[in-house]
Amino acid sequence: MSAVAHAPGHADAHAGIRQYCTFWVDGLFFGLDVEWVQEVLRYQQMTVVPCAPESVLGLINLRGQIVTALDLRCRLGLPPRADGVLPMNVIVRSRGEVVSLLVDDIGEVIDTDARDLQPTPANLPTTVQDAVLGVMPLAGAILLVLDADRAVDVSTLADSTGGTP
Amino acid sequence: MSEDAEIVAEFLVESHENLDQLDRDLVELEQSPGSRELLSSIFRTIHTIKGTSGFLAFSRLERLTHVGENLLSRLRDGKMTMDADTTGVLLRMVDTVRALLEAIESEGTDTAPSVPVDDVVAELEETLAGRPRSAAPAAPEPVVEQPVVEPVPVVEPQPEPEAVVEPAAPAAAPEPAPAKPAAKRTARPAAKRTAKTPAAKPEATTPAAAAPTAPAPQTVETPAAAVAAPPAAEAPEHHDEDGVKRGVVDSSVRVDIDLLDGLVQLVGELVLTRNQILQRTETADDVELLRAAQRLDLVASELQESVMRTRMQPIGQVWSKMPRIVRDLAHQLGREVNLEMEGHETELDRSLLEALKGPLTHLVRNSLDHGIEPPADRAAAGKPAQGRLALRAFHESGQVVVEITDDGRGMDPDKIAAAAVARGVVSREAITRMETREILELIFRPGFSTAEQVTNVSGRGVGMDVVRTSIERIGGSVDITSVVGAGTTVRVRIPLTLAIIPALVVGESGERYAIPQANLVELVRLEGSDLRESVEVLAGAPVLRLRGRLLPLVTLGEALGGDPLRLGRSEALTIVVVQADDTRFGLCVAEVHDTQEIVVKPIGRQLKALPMYAGATIMGDGRVALILDVAGIARDRELATVVQPVEEHRSGLVDSRALLVLEVASGRRAALPLTAVSRLEEFEVARVERSGSAEVVQYRDGILPLVRLASAIGLVDSSQSSEQISVVVHEEEAGRVGIVIDKVLDVVEEAVVPTEVGKRPGVLGSAVVQDRVTDLVDLDAVVAPILAGAR
Numbered sequence: 040m041s042a043v044a045h046a047p048g049h050a051d052a053h054a055g056i057r058q059y060c061t062f063w064v065d066g067l068f069f070g071l072d073v074e075w076v077q078e079v080l081r082y083q084q085m086t087v088v089p090c091a092p093e094s095v096l097g098l099i100n101l102r103g104q105i106v107t108a109l110d111l112r113c114r115l116g117l118p119p120r121a122d123g124v125l126p127m128n129v130i131v132r133s134r135g136e137v138v139s140l141l142v143d144d145i146g147e148v149i150d151t152d153a154r155d156l157q158p159t160p161a162n163l164p165t166t167v168q169d170a171v172l173g174v175m176p177l178a179g180a181i182l183l184v185l186d187a188d189r190a191v192d193v194s195t196l197a198d199s200t201g202g203t204p
Numbered sequence: 205m206s207e208d209a210e211i212v213a214e215f216l217v218e219s220h221e222n223l224d225q226l227d228r229d230l231v232e233l234e235q236s237p238g239s240r241e242l243l244s245s246i247f248r249t250i251h252t253i254k255g256t257s258g259f260l261a262f263s264r265l266e267r268l269t270h271v272g273e274n275l276l277s278r279l280r281d282g283k284m285t286m287d288a289d290t291t292g293v294l295l296r297m298v299d300t301v302r303a304l305l306e307a308i309e310s311e312g313t314d315t316a317p318s319v320p321v322d323d324v325v326a327e328l329e330e331t332l333a334g335r336p337r338s339a340a341p342a343a344p345e346p347v348v349e350q351p352v353v354e355p356v357p358v359v360e361p362q363p364e365p366e367a368v369v370e371p372a373a374p375a376a377a378p379e380p381a382p383a384k385p386a387a388k389r390t391a392r393p394a395a396k397r398t399a400k401t402p403a404a405k406p407e408a409t410t411p412a413a414a415a416p417t418a419p420a421p422q423t424v425e426t427p428a429a430a431v432a433a434p435p436a437a438e439a440p441e442h443h444d445e446d447g448v449k450r451g452v453v454d455s456s457v458r459v460d461i462d463l464l465d466g467l468v469q470l471v472g473e474l475v476l477t478r479n480q481i482l483q484r485t486e487t488a489d490d491v492e493l494l495r496a497a498q499r500l501d502l503v504a505s506e507l508q509e510s511v512m513r514t515r516m517q518p519i520g521q522v523w524s525k526m527p528r529i530v531r532d533l534a535h536q537l538g539r540e541v542n543l544e545m546e547g548h549e550t551e552l553d554r555s556l557l558e559a560l561k562g563p564l565t566h567l568v569r570n571s572l573d574h575g576i577e578p579p580a581d582r583a584a585a586g587k588p589a590q591g592r593l594a595l596r597a598f599h600e601s602g603q604v605v606v607e608i609t610d611d612g613r614g615m616d617p618d619k620i621a622a623a624a625v626a627r628g629v630v631s632r633e634a635i636t637r638m639e640t641r642e643i644l645e646l647i648f649r650p651g652f653s654t655a656e657q658v659t660n661v662s663g664r665g666v667g668m669d670v671v672r673t674s675i676e677r678i679g680g681s682v683d684i685t686s687v688v689g690a691g692t693t694v695r696v697r698i699p700l701t702l703a704i705i706p707a708l709v710v711g712e713s714g715e716r717y718a719i720p721q722a723n724l725v726e727l728v729r730l731e732g733s734d735l736r737e738s739v740e741v742l743a744g745a746p747v748l749r750l751r752g753r754l755l756p757l758v759t760l761g762e763a764l765g766g767d768p769l770r771l772g773r774s775e776a777l778t779i780v781v782v783q784a785d786d787t788r789f790g791l792c793v794a795e796v797h798d799t800q801e802i803v804v805k806p807i808g809r810q811l812k813a814l815p816m817y818a819g820a821t822i823m824g825d826g827r828v829a830l831i832l833d834v835a836g837i838a839r840d841r842e843l844a845t846v847v848q849p850v851e852e853h854r855s856g857l858v859d860s861r862a863l864l865v866l867e868v869a870s871g872r873r874a875a876l877p878l879t880a881v882s883r884l885e886e887f888e889v890a891r892v893e894r895s896g897s898a899e900v901v902q903y904r905d906g907i908l909p910l911v912r913l914a915s916a917i918g919l920v921d922s923s924q925s926s927e928q929i930s931v932v933v934h935e936e937e938a939g940r941v942g943i944v945i946d947k948v949l950d951v952v953e954e955a956v957v958p959t960e961v962g963k964r965p966g967v968l969g970s971a972v973v974q975d976r977v978t979d980l981v982d983l984d985a986v987v988a989p990i991l992a993g994a995r
Contacts, residue, residue: 086820086828087715088811089764095810098820098828103469105820105828107808136808193810 057153059182061146062129065117067167068146068180075131075187079145082125083108092193099139101130108139109191116166131187138191149182151175156184211525215256216309217458222249223305226298233286240280246294247276248670252562253301255569259532262314264321265304271328272297278332293324293331300324461554464515471504471511472803472822478504479824512803517557519597519606520548522564529565530593533572540579540590541572547597552604556680556698560606563671563682567608567694568593570668575612575692585689587611599705599722600697603680609693615686617643624649644684648672707802707821709829710780711795712760716829718802718821719791723782723834727796731776739777742884743930743947744768748779748790754864754878754951755781756843759792763816763837784835789843791834800824804831815840843950863956864932865949865973869919873978875971876943878951880983882935885942886928898990901931901942908933909990910942916986917966917979934983938991950974 059070060079085097085108094113099106108128112120120126126141156173163171167183170190175182226249233242254269272294278284300319307316478500485497523545534541552560576582576591583589596607621635624646635643647668675682680698707718708727728750730738738749739757746757746768757779762768779790802821807830811817815836823829837843862878891901892910899910910931914921921944931942956971958980963969968980 084827086830088814088817088830089713089766090814090816091811098807098830100822100826100828103472103822105805105807105822107810109810134809138808138810191810 055152055154056150058148058150059184060129060148061182062127062142063144063146064111064115064142067117068182069111069142069185070149070151070175070182071129071131071140071185071187073148075133077130077132077137080128080130080139083128083139094193096141099128101137101139104137106130106137106139108141109193110141111190112141112143114140114166114190114193115170116164131191133187133191136191140187140190149177151177151182159183211528212260212308212312215260216305219253219256219301219305222253223298223302225249230291230295230298233291240282243276243280243286247273247280250276250301251670255565257314258536259529261532262304262308264319265301265308265314268297268300268304268321268325268328271325271332272301275328275332284334290331293327296324297328459514464511464554467511468515468803471508474504475508515554516551517554518548519550519552519557519560519604522557522561523548523595523597526564526568526595530568530572533569537572538578539572539576541576542590542592544592544594546595550597550599550604552698556604559674560696560698563674563696564595564606564608566668566671567696568595571608571610571612571692571694575610575614577613581613585613604698606696606698607693608696609691611691614688614690614692615644615647615684616688620644620646644686647684648682705802705804706799707831708780708799709797709802709823710760710793711797712764712793713766716797716823716827717760718829718831719780719782719834720818720831721799723784725781725783725788728779728781728790729776730779735775735777740884741886743886743928743945745948747884747948747951748781750781750790753862754881754884755788755790756841756950757790757792758837758841758843760794760832763791763832763841782834784838787835787838787843789838789841791837802829802831863952863973863978865952865978866913866932867946867949868917869914869921870946872914872919873949873973873976874913874917874945874967874981875952875956875973875978876932876981876983880934881932882940883933884948885931885933887931889927889929892929899944903933903940903942906940908940908942910944911986911990912944913981913986914946916943917981918964934987936987936991941987941990943986956980 058073060073060076061068061070063069080101083099083101085099087097088095094109096108096110096113099108110120110126112118120143124143126143127145128139129142129145130137130139132138155175157175159168159171159174161168170185172184172186175184226246229242229246229249233239233246236242250269250273254266254273257263257265257269275284275290275294279286279290284290300321303319304314304316304321307319308314481497482501485494488494526545527543530541530543533539571593576593577585577587579589582591592609592611594607594609596605596609598605617640621638621643624630624643625632625635629646629649630638648671649669672682675696675698680696682694682696684692684694686692706721708721708724709716709718711717728748740747740749748755748757759766759768777792778794778796779792780796781788781790783789804819805821807817807820816833818831818833818836820828820830863875864878864881865873865875868874885903887901892899893901895907895909899912900907901910902908908931910929912921929944930947931944932948934941934943952973956973956978958969958971960969962977962979966982966985968982970977970979972978
């Protein structure tokens with residue numbers, strides 16, 4: 040129904056000021072249009088899913104709804120999080136489903152002009168490029184703007200089994 | 205009668221929704237003319253309305269949609285192209301359909317003369333014939349607004365109820381020639397109308413012209429209402445008892461499923477919170493707090509139950525309409541049908557039930573039209589004149605299964621293949637590579653139909669296509685088994701999304717998993733000598749000997765991608781014997797927790813491809829647990845056997861036909877009767893000694909002579925290559941023989957059809973077992989030389 044309204048990154052990207060929910064993953068500064076984001080939560084207990092794609096870290100119970108938790112580090116081909124460091128959940132809505140993206144740390148919600156979006160530099164790893172709409176050079180950092188639909192799509196990744204139970 | 209009214213009301217609600225969709229589709233079609241997808245969608249909508257109006261004897265509506273469908277069918281098949289005129293005609297048809305529906309809603313019949321059905325039908329026919337209509341008359345769209353008032357005199361004579369319902373001749377249309385609907389439906393709609401009358405005026409008579417005529421119908425209806433007193437009395441169970449003029453569409457509260465989902469979730473949360481509070485209060489001294497907690501407990505449980513119940517409904521709701529539909533259809537098609545229904549009480553989620561309605565009707569319609577033959581044909585085929593149509597619903601493997609079985613002519617794969625090729629659904633080469641099952645599945649392709657002629661009922665090739673699309677949309681599946689001349693069974697499986705099912709919770713590697721109770725057969729706990737006697741490893745494949753049956757064993761860890769069973773290491777085994785479809789196997793688990801009611805919740809797209817999970821659920825402590833899909837595990841571990849449904853009347857007994865299927869000579873298959881197998885053993889090659897020319901092993905304080913099965917049946921022996929040999933121990937009065945094989949593949953209880961193909965010394969012949977050609981071992985011939993030597 041509201042599929043069109045749900046794809047803020049694409050069509051409306053040129054519409055001017057937009058709000059981005061920001062977070063860090065392996066030192067990279069990412070932003071996600073707030074329209075994708077349902078909420079942000081601290082670490083939640085997860086149930087491991089044997090045989091799941093590697094980037095699926097588990098399932099969490101979000102007020103009775105079962106939500107798949109995807110490790111953004113793994114999804115983006117970045118090195119794994121240090122042991123004992125608990126990730127945070129950025130709960131996003133994508134194609135009618137709710138998915139949690141596991142990130143290192145949460146930043147602020149920032150307003151920025153979507154017209155500043157530039158193409159992703161070609162020398163970034165393809166795994167990162169694949170999930171990013173573009174980049175936005177800000178004063179202190181470079182914001183990588185994520186495409187939630189692509190970020191939660193693990194079907195393109197090599198099918199690896201996520202360890203044994 | 206009230207059932208009729210109910211059907212009509214549902215038809216109206218459904219059709220209004222369909223029409224809204226139709227409007228959108230037509231508008232979109234203007235933008236992209238020639239879109240087959242859109243045309244198909246429009247076609248289906250009209251087809252559905254036509255079908256239902258046929259059952260309900262709304263003959264004008266049926267006639268209109270029938271012609272419209274013809275036109276759409278040609279457009280869809282690319283035999284005509286879309287142009288502005290055609291779009292105009294189609295839009296006029298939709299408007300007219302809408303007007304007729306409103307007439308039905310307000311009057312109970314589609315005979316309102318103010319709706320110009322004949323004009324539109326004529327237009328459609330002309331377009332069909334290819335005559336361009338340069339100056340199409342202005343669209344009669346305002347019909348929607350016109351008050352539809354029956355002329356006073358016509359209702360009076362109330363013609364004999366059995367008046368023929370042939371589609372009214374165009375000229376006769378203004379007179380309510382199709383008296384049948386009026387007559388049949390006298391009581392309910394009339395009562396309804398009188399109830400509505402007081403309030404009817406302000407709303408129904410917007411155009412001034414209607415005002416004078418309004419009182420007339422009222423007087424005419426009054427006698428009818430008097431006759432219809434009893435139905436009126438039962439009115440409270442219907443929607444219009446309060447006498448307020450409301451459309452059928454808004455007389456029932458249609459709650460958004462999302463809202464119900466939200467409620468279910470909230471209640472789930474509430475229950476979890478309650479559990480936590482109850483835990484805390486157990487140790488509390490505060491009596492007031494305890495009392496409050498107990499009350500909370502009670503209320504939460506009741507609330508949960510009620511909320512769940514709002515979504516669950518018995519399938520009987522849909523079935524109650526079937527006898528009528530079947531009767532009407534049988535009448536129309538000249539069939540004699542005995543309808544049997546079983547499993548009325550099977551509950552499923554409301555939204556699924558809704559979605560199931562259409563497809564089920566389609567399937568029943570198909571069974572009558574294509575399946576069950578006319579009585580004369582049946583008699584000629586030596587069958588009873590009365591055909592049998594059975595509907596069966598039940599829960600299986602956490603799913604709802606609905607079976608529609610007829611004893612009709614069955615589906616002929618050759619005919620289907622020929623039709624599919626002729627219709628360009630599939631290429632001739634592709635057909636030759638297809639299995640029978642795949643050929644039967646062709647009927648689900650869009651545009652496929654084998655009916656020799658297009659009937660009013662079915663045969664346009666939309667039916668099965670629609671059925672499959674709608675079932676798959678709700679996550680279900682449809683499959684067909686058919687025997688030519690004997691009948692067809694269509695099996696619809698629907699997931700129990702959001703249903704509550706009892707499940708056994710087991711533990712493995714620190715996580716909990718739920719096994720639906722529907723899949724459970726029994727729990728077996730084996731220790732010590734029992735374990736050694738009952739579980740054996742055959743060429744790496746552990747099997748459980750359970751009351752004479754051999755069951756393949758899989759550990760849950762292995763099913764979830766971990767290590768297979770290492771027997772030597774386990775002191776005890778807990779085995780959950782499970783069954784899915786026709787496959788039974790043992791699942792070794794680390795822990796068994798308890799049985800509880802769980803709420804099945806869907807899992808995300810990222811995990812859909814994993815066959816071993818049917819969904820997930822939330823445990824009492826708030827953690828997520830995965831629900832195992834037993835059938836999926838069986839498929840994934842290749843335990844599933846393709847077996848004809850054999851009734852299980854012989855539990856505990858070894859079926860004399862059961863076969864142990866083996867691999868010999870690197871990939872060749874052979875089968876032994878299971879009754880001939882007394883044990884399955886593995887020996888290290890080093891233990892094989894020689895006695896004369898014979899190979900033997902020391903076994904159970906004796907000597908077991910060995911025979912290499914491959915050599916004995918004329919194949920090249922390849923069992924020497926490994927460090928272990930797998931041996932089937934056969935025992936008879938004359939002694940024991942060890943038959944050396946490569947490995948055990950399976951135990952099947954399939955009834956096989958032996959052939960003499962491949963007959964040679966040691967082999968009786970061959971048969972197709974699990975879709976593969978398998979040598980049937982002549983056991984006597986294989987063991988006789990050995991036993992003779994041993995004597």
